Amino acid sequence: MSVDDPTAGAKLSDASVNAVNEFLLRHDKSVRTIANTIFPEALYHRYGAPEFFDRFRDRVLPTVRRNERWSGYYFERMVDWPGAPAGNPLWDVVTRMRDPAVRARNKFELALFDPARDVDRSPYGGQCLSFLSFKLLAGNPETLTLTAIYRNHYYVEKLLGNLIGLGQLMSFVATEAGLNIGSLTVLSSHATIDLPRSTCGGTTTRGELRALLDEIDGLSPTNT
Template identity: 30%
Template sequence: MHTITVDAPDISRAWLEACTRLSEIPGKKAFHTMVRIARPLHEDPHLRAELDRLRAARTKPPLYPINTVVNTLFPAALAATCTTHEQLSERYRAMYPRLQEIRRNTHGTYFGRLVSYPGTPDKPEPVDQLARVIRRLNMLRTTAKWSAVYEAGTAHVTDGDASAWPDELAADEPAAGGAGPEAVIRAASLDTQTLDFPCLSHCSFQFDSATNTVHLAAYYRSHYMFDRAYGNYLALGHLCAWVARHAGLTPGTVSVMSGCARLECTKSELGALQDAVTTPLFGLGA
């Protein structure tokens, strides 16, 4: 089995190093890849401009602009006009039905699942999972007792028995709709298609009490590196920063694991991107 692990100081070098490493593997495919980004909102402007140019030149099939990919996971432009998470959530949920009328959003969007996860017949009200994560971080950051109970995962948001959790978490559950310490991307009753949405399976926020920092780890079952990964990495950086800001914390690293990562660009496209980067690609510690 081929695999890669990348540590880089910013999103541009992390993404380009991962693509370069994949290009050296037979079939340009690797399993259980790990990409860790120290400053996930920092970009190399020259590499980003060249990537935008190459993507725009693709016509068969056409590729969405990177900002469009970003917005499926985090609506950065909308968030910039909101002062609270509640305001962002309410505005997004109001427009969510219209977004789902767009063909590519038929099954929903990642951010839609985070702030408006579909309810059940018993509890039909959609669940704002990010609000729960922010609430828990706010509540527990002063105690420094829990580091890894801020999840977006695989169980249904209404599963679990709050009586089995620490008192601090159990007390929070009535306001969260009875859910456990996980919030969900995939809805088993809705997501029966084999391909496409949702490729993102899990998000997990870790609180580092020593530095008052929140880190984000994400798992993708499959990743197309040229088509989606750069926009996905950038969106995860925005998501981590948003949660940190509203929990009164500092945003930290983003780590992305892919069950299977594929490089689907040409040798000439990759060469142009390598030439565009303004800082040497390798040997830069995080």
């Protein structure tokens, strides 16, 4: 899947995003919650970089951490990787992009899958986003592209929120490194058309999915 402009039409105020969000809210999910696991945009806009990293570590992470293996936030793994030479791998990517002495413009990688934390006998759960590969295309300024690799993807509950979160991440990197935003490519080695279940036990029906798709198809082009 490729998205030419991953930041266009990606706000809750956009009609199609709002339609999906309202659908997910009926099942105790939300687009914003999913997007925030990849990039906490509001925190960044409030405190700026690099200060918002500390705010995330000190204020947000203690409230969402499930255990030492997995907080549910991919952003945690981007900014705090045990044993990494750079204390903050994401910020290291940005600072290397800024540095004109860094000649390799296709060597900006972030691993999310961690064998020490993620290899177990559980048939489900854990991380689904495994790897991020940023590339810079020639120009003045250069253009940022991103390829994200998922080992597993729930298309109904997670896809839109993930696309928005990845777009927000790209916007952050491009802003801080002085780049244009290019395309986003998502590779899912396994994907499921899931039927989200609410905490009350209700499960989405295929009829409800068809109704959601019909609603989005019926939106005018200026509102999607």
